[in-house]
Amino acid sequence: MNTTGLGTTIVCQIGLIVRDIEKSAQAYSEVFGLPRPDVIITDTVDVAKTTYGGASTTARAKLAFFDMGQVSLELIEPMGEPSTWQEFLDEKGEGVHHIAFRIKGTEQVVAYLEGKGIDVVQQGYYTGGMYTYVDSTSALGVVLELLENFDTTE
Amino acid sequence: MNTTGLGTTIVCQIGLIVRDIEKSAQAYSEVFGLPRPDVIITDTVDVAKTTYGGASTTARAKLAFFDMGQVSLELIEPMGEPSTWQEFLDEKGEGVHHIAFRIKGTEQVVAYLEGKGIDVVQQGYYTGGMYTYVDSTSALGVVLELLENFDTTE
Numbered sequence: 001m002n003t004t005g006l007g008t009t010i011v012c013q014i015g016l017i018v019r020d021i022e023k024s025a026q027a028y029s030e031v032f033g034l035p036r037p038d039v040i041i042t043d044t045v046d047v048a049k050t051t052y053g054g055a056s057t058t059a060r061a062k063l064a065f066f067d068m069g070q071v072s073l074e075l076i077e078p079m080g081e082p083s084t085w086q087e088f089l090d091e092k093g094e095g096v097h098h099i100a101f102r103i104k105g106t107e108q109v110v111a112y113l114e115g116k117g118i119d120v121v122q123q124g125y126y127t128g129g130m131y132t133y134v135d136s137t138s139a140l141g142v143v144l145e146l147l148e149n150f151d152t153t154e
Numbered sequence: 155m156n157t158t159g160l161g162t163t164i165v166c167q168i169g170l171i172v173r174d175i176e177k178s179a180q181a182y183s184e185v186f187g188l189p190r191p192d193v194i195i196t197d198t199v200d201v202a203k204t205t206y207g208g209a210s211t212t213a214r215a216k217l218a219f220f221d222m223g224q225v226s227l228e229l230i231e232p233m234g235e236p237s238t239w240q241e242f243l244d245e246k247g248e249g250v251h252h253i254a255f256r257i258k259g260t261e262q263v264v265a266y267l268e269g270k271g272i273d274v275v276q277q278g279y280y281t282g283g284m285y286t287y288v289d290s291t292s293a294l295g296v297v298l299e300l301l302e303n304f305d306t307t308e
Contacts, residue, residue, distance in 0.1 A: 005187045010223035014168065014253060016295050027293045031270055033159045069164035070224035073253075094295035096250030099168060099227075116185055139181045141170050141248035 006101055006109055006146070013072050013100035015145060017088050021062045021077035024094075028066055028073070037064045041079075043126065050124035052083050057122075059083035074100075084122045084133050084143065098133060100145035106132055109146055118144075128152070160255055160263055160300070167226050167254035169299060171242045175231035179218045182227070191218045195233075197280065204278035206237050211276075213237035228254075238276045238287050238297065252287060254299035260286055263300055272298075282306070 018024040021039055029036040042048055042060045050057050059081035066073040076097065078085035088097045103109050110120055113134050121135040121143070129149035136144045172178040175193055183190040196202055196214045204211050213235035220227040230251065232239035242251045257263050264274055267288050275289040275297070283303040290298045 006185075009186050009188055009221070011168065011225045011227070014165065014250075018295050024295060031160075031267070031272070031290070031294065032163050034163055067163070071165045073165070092246055092249065094291070095246065096168075096253075096296055099250075113185070118185070136185070137248070140185065141172050141178060142250055 005112060006103055007105075008101050008103060010101065011071055011099050012102045012147065013074055013098075013145065014068075014096060015074045015076055015098040015100060015143075016095065017076050017078065017085055017092075017097045018094050019077065019089065021064055021075050024075050024077075025064045028075070032066070032068075034066050037066060039064045042124070048124040048126070050083070050122070052122045057082050059086060061085050088143075096142065098143040098145045100131075100147050103146045103148055106130060106146055106148045110134070113144075159266060160257055161259075162255050162257060164255065165225055165253050166256045166301065167228055167252075167299065168222075168250060169228045169230055169252040169254060169297075170249065171239055171246075171251045172229050172231050172248050173243065175216045175218055175229050178229050178231075182220055182229070186220070186222075188220050191220060193218045196278070202278040202280070204237075204276070206276045211236050213240060215239050238289075242297075250296065252297040252299045254285075254301050257300045257302055260284060260300055260302045264288070267298075 025036055039062050041062055045056060045058045060079045062077040064075045076085050078089050118134045118136045118139055120132055122133040124131055132146040134144050179190055194217050199210060199212045214233045216231040218229045230239050232243050272288045272290045272293055274286055276287040278285055286300040288298050
């Protein structure tokens with residue numbers, strides 16, 4: 001177990017903000033000849049406990065995933081309310097929002113990144129784990145996402 | 155050999171436009187604990203035969219690569235003159251410019267994509283191969299890059 005840094009340098013996901021997820025999912029499916037994935041919606045704030053800029057937010061997003069080898073391509077359609085997803089769409093339009101890494105020990109990794117001047121911008125839970133977006137845009141040109149799946153084998 | 159489509163769905167590279175490659179390479183190196191890579195410069199137009207929007211361009215860029223598993227992260231600092239790199243920096247600022255796929259048969263793949271309304275925006279050569287950027291931003295929200303290494307085993 002790596003006790004400093006992210007503990008990994010393996011990109012596991014590319015997250016792309018889109019305006020219309022049905023249209024984009026169809027386009028990716030057609031261009032790459034991949035099956036069109038189901039569109040899911042992030043959990044409501046009572047379940048996801050979503051925070052943005054340190055405050056609770058009811059923001060949700062529609063998601064669809066394509067398997068592109070080691071990397072999954074995540075399409076994200078923000079559904080309004082303040083979030084890093086909506087902020088990106090409003091400021092930059094469609095495009096790659098984040099690259100994600102599968103980590104263990106969110107708290108330690110967040111502390112490590114804060115020590116580098118990279119702070120948490122949004123956090124939330126999904127079934128089996130939690131995600132953390134850190135605002136690394138000024139340092140790295142892109143948001144990083146930390147994905148931690150909880151160990152359920154104990 | 156796949157005769158339709160891209161022939162692959164495996165992302166091999168994430169290309170990120172930056173303003174100052176030395177600063178960004180240092181930041182990635184520090185955050186991920188990866189060795190700081192050498193910065194290289196794309197070939198001059200007489201060697202690279204670079205075209206942008208169908209016309210020859212003297213545009214060059216500084217590049218640096220980080221190994222992140224299946225995917226390499228490519229930092230790109232445009233050095234001026236018209237190019238898809240410079241256009242992205244001027245319009246969007248720093249951020250992910252493209253995702254790349256290793257293909258065979260650039261001509262056929264380009265024809266396939268043109269059939270989907272996705273046209274070539276920039277092409278050029280590097281030692282051992284060629285690259286093609288296609289303007290898939292309106293369809294897919296991001297530029298695709300086709301990387302073809304020439305077979306030298308015959």
